[in-house]
Amino acid sequence: MRKADVTCACCGAGFRRLELWSEPGVKGEYHCPVCDYLLEAFDGTNLVVYRLTIQPVRAPVYSVKQFDDRRS
Template identity: 70%
Template sequence: MKKDDVTCPRCGAGFRRLELASESGTEGQYRCPVCETTLELFDGDKLVAYRLTIQPSIRAFKG
């Protein structure tokens, strides 16, 4: 199992990313649930899961 921390470049939300190379996943993409920015595209080769760990800053949404 591989663990990484990922930050959304648009809103600043933080995520824990878990990857299992021993399991196959599905093709698709993961989007930030806060601002809908695409964070990763999946090819289905590995099982990948994201968990929101840091709420985004309200300042990121102010122009």
Template identity: 55%
Template sequence: MPAMRKGDVICEECGAGFRRIELGSRRGMPAEFRCPLCNHLLEKHDGSTEVAYRLTVAPEKIFE
């Protein structure tokens, strides 16, 4: 696995967008990532790598 992989994740429920960074060189903890805006489950992790998320696109309904 590459040392670092970047990608994007979109919440199917509210449309929020997140930048996803996965570090293959570090172990993480088994966990799940839920959208902090609507609590929709986006991904589950087994802890084999470290994964971090950053909100990059807020859903339109926040601005209404």
């Protein structure tokens, strides 16, 4: 068994990844449940599971104030 911590490159969510060599897995993909970023594609040789451990704080889409170059 192998344990690892994985961070989503897109949103920063944290995961615990477990891989079992003694169990066959399923061919497929795992996407981040927060932003849908592809974290890993599986070939099915080993059982791999992910658990969300750190959910990122999502900032509003328009959190940056627009620059206003008008002078008063």
